[in-house]
Amino acid sequence: MVVWLSKPLGVWHTYRDRGELDPSLTEWEIAMVQQKWLDWYRADWDYGQTTVAFFCAGIGVATVMYMTVVLRDRFRQRALASENEAILGEDYRRAPSVLDRLTAACRYASSRQFRVERLGxxxxxxxAVLAVAGMTIFVLGLILAVRPYYWQNxxxxxxxxxxxxxxxxxxxIMPFMIAFATKINFVAMIAGTSHERLQVFHRWSALLMYIAALVHTxxxxxxxxxxxxxxxxxxxxxxxxxGFLALxxxxxxxxxxxxxxRNRYYEIFKKMHFLAAAVFMIALFIHTDWILTSWDYFWGTAAAWGLARLLQTLRTLYHSRGLGLSATLETLPDGFLRVRIHKLPPKFNITPGQHVFVRFLGAGLHAFTSHPFTVARPVGGEEGDGERAADIVLRVRGGTTRAxxxxxEGKVGVRMKVMMDGPYGGVPVALRTYDRVLLLAGGSGAxxxxPILMDLAERMKRGKTRCRRVDFVLAVQHEDSYAWMEDQLATARALAPPGTLNMALHITQQSVEKLLPAQLEHVPTECDSQEKHASPASSADAxxxxxxxxLPHIIRDAARSTRGTLAVAACGPNAFLLEARNAVADCELTIMDGFGQCREIFLQTENFW
Structure with missing residues (x-):
């Protein structure tokens, strides 16, 4: 007969009474088995709770750093609202302060990225690399620091x-490994980040937990x-x-x-990942079998995952009006699709740059998965019935988008139902409080x-922003690739005051001869050279x-010529973001040295959905 649990579920903790020790043990051996860090009956306190304290301390440090950013940002927003010239005026001309340099040091670490080109x-x-290294050193150090590893007797x-x-x-490790993976992420909320940025910690904490499990087995x-x-x-x-069933x-x-x-077979991977995780958790629950406080870690894990999942489900049902929202699907030039989601609920508020998870109920088997998409354009009162809507523009690749x-294909305005979860992510600071904003987009990263460009242009028209200049740089493969956004670009140009908005469109796989006649009027003579690069133009036209x-030249030129503060927001392929990140990191070093007119550079990058 298979015995699944040796005690009923109502018994949460085992006893700590070691009973009589074997009389053959020497005094030295008895002292050793009762010693702190070697005593089996208090190992959960010595090692389990120490691990929990380490992760809590790391999250606490991240929270303090985030609160510093929030307080500084709110201080600037209040100064902007009160038009405090002592703060927003000539004060920005002074050299970087000690706080500016410390901020630049932290932002250098959050910007700098590496690439192994041969492996892609x-x-x-x-x-994140330093944080993962700290996790690794801590876990391996805690495992290996205390000797002996084996009992002599x-x-x-x-x-x-x-x-x-x-x-x-x-x-x-287990509760934090699960907490790092949820979409409604409590760690992300208090640390001021978005759920997808914690995936690296989810993967590495899972690997460290696996290493510890092997050393245990x-x-x-x-x-x-x-x-x-x-x-x-x-x-x-x-x-x-x-134990082997869990391993x-x-x-x-x-x-x-x-x-x-994972990347190539993501649809299958995602489904199997949840199934394997369920088997693992059940088997591990049986394996620990109420030993000491082992089940407490399961209750903590269940609370973190269960509450996040419950809130996500309820929010999805509320935003999707239960049975789903009506959406219209249409094709766009150069392999793009636009999904307009109709009749958004009144309390669905989205800020520029945020994304949502969409489940397409009319996509066959793909209806069982949801995928993240940035809301390219919130629409309000433009559909005749006054209902709010949102546009999502996506590039056709594979899986769901191909379906x-x-x-x-060949149809106009295909109707379907969608479920929507979100919003998530976005920019954690108010870009309107920066003197200059540089927006960089590669392909569908636009x-x-x-949305950030449109928001800034509207605020600049009303005089509700500190920003005096916005540069919008877009890189696309063909001239058709930006056809879907031409109306918005024209609107932004009309809203922004003269001389404040500069646009540069880079067509990476297109010859001059194939450009439209209207576009040729704006093409400089150096466009004939495929190796010639240029910064955004000073004119308001594109x-x-x-x-x-x-990108390095554009970012460094912006940092050198900005008196005050600069914000950079970028979205595109990995190589695109690598250039942007490292160029900003170089500029942060200049601020750390106390040189240059720019006192602060903020960088926000987003994954290439």
């Missing part, structure tokens, strides 16, 4: 010290094989077979969550920068260039 691998920002305990401690370290196998009792214990002991899906989760397999493209944008 892009690192997270340097700040098997009567001192069946669980070796290194196996005991690594098991509790793995349990301590292998000593048991080694000692039992050595003593000739491995087969007997595997067949008769609950902790043995349940199998954990191995699958870790190995297939990295690299090309949508096939359904819309869905992130366009400058069209047949070359890739030289």
């Amino acid at each position: 691998w892009y690192s997270p920002p340097l700040s 098997h009567m001192m305990g069946h669980s070796t010290p290194i196996a005991t401690r690594s098991g509790w370290i793995a349990m301590g 292998l000593p048991f196998v080694y000692t039992d094989v050595r003593d000739g009792v491995w087969k007997e214990r595997y067949n008769t002991k609950l902790y043995y077979w349940s 199998a899906p954990q191995t699958y989760l870790v190995l297939l969550s990295w690299g090309p397999c 949508l493209a096939k359904r819309a 869905t992130f920068t366009l 400058l069209i260039l047949c070359a890739r944008p030289d």
Whole structure:
């Protein structure tokens, strides 16, 4: 008969009474088994709680840094609202202060990125790399720091010290590993970031938990094989077979969550990921079998995941009016699709740059998954019935977008139902409080920068912004690639005061001869050279260039010529963001040295949805 649990669920904690020790143990051995960091009966306190404290401390540091940014941003917003010239006027001409330099140092770490070109691998920002390195050093140090790793006398305990401690370290990691993965993310809320930026910590904490699980498992196998009792214990002991039952899906989760397999087969990966995670959690729950405070970590994990999932489900049902919102699907030039979601609920408020998760109920099997898309344009009162709507523009690639493209092919205004969850992300500071804003977009990354451009243009018209200049740089493959946004660009040009808005359009795979006659009027003579790059023009009209944008030159030129503060917002492919990130990081070093007119540079980058 298979015994799944040795105690009922109502028993949450095991006893801590070690009972009588074996009389064959020496005084030295007795002292060792009762010593802090080696005592089996307090290992959950020594290692599990220490791991929890480490992660809480890291989140606390991130929260303090975020609150500093928030307070500084709100101070500037209040100064802008009160038109305090002492703050917003000539004061910006002074050299960077100590706080400016410290801010630049932190933003250098959050901007700097690395690439292994041969492998096509892009690192997270340097700040995330340092945080992951700190996690790794802590976990490995806590596992390996205390000796001995094995008992000299098997009567001192069946669980070796290194196996005991690594098991509790793995349990301590578990609630945070799950918390990092949720969309409604409580860690992200208090640390001032978005859920997708915590995915790197989800993956690395999962890997560290897996390493700790292996270190927990292998000593048991080694000692039992050595003593000739491995087969007997595997067949008769609950902790043995349940441990391997948990380790199998954990191995699958870790190995297939990295690299090309996840990216290439994402639709299948996502479904199997949830299934394997469920098997893993059930098996691990059985394996821990109420030992000491082990189940407390499950209650914490269940609270973090369950509450986030419940709130996400309720919000999705509310925003989607239960059965789904009506949407219209239409094709756009150069492989783009536009989805207009009609009749948004009154309390659905979205700020420029935020994204939503959309589930297309008319997309066949793809209706079982949701995908993130940036809201390119909120629409209000333009549909005749006064209902609010939102436009989502997406490029056709594969999976869901390909299925949508096939359904819309050759048709006009295909209707379907969608479920919508969000909004998420966005810009954490008010860009209107910066003296200059530089918007950089690669391809469909314009869905992130366009709403920001429109918001700034409207505020500049009303005089509700500190910003005196906005540069909009767009890189597309063909002239048809930006046809869907021409109306918005024209509107932004009409709203912005003369001389405040500068646009540069870079067509990367297009010859001059194929440009429209109206566009040729704005093409400079250097457009004939595919290697010539230029900065945004000083005129209010758009400058069209047949070359890739030289992002480092554009960003450094903006930093050198800005007196005061500069904000950079970028969205595009990985290589596009790499150039933008590292150029901003170089400019942060200049501020740290105390040189230049620019006192502060803020960078916001978004994933290429």
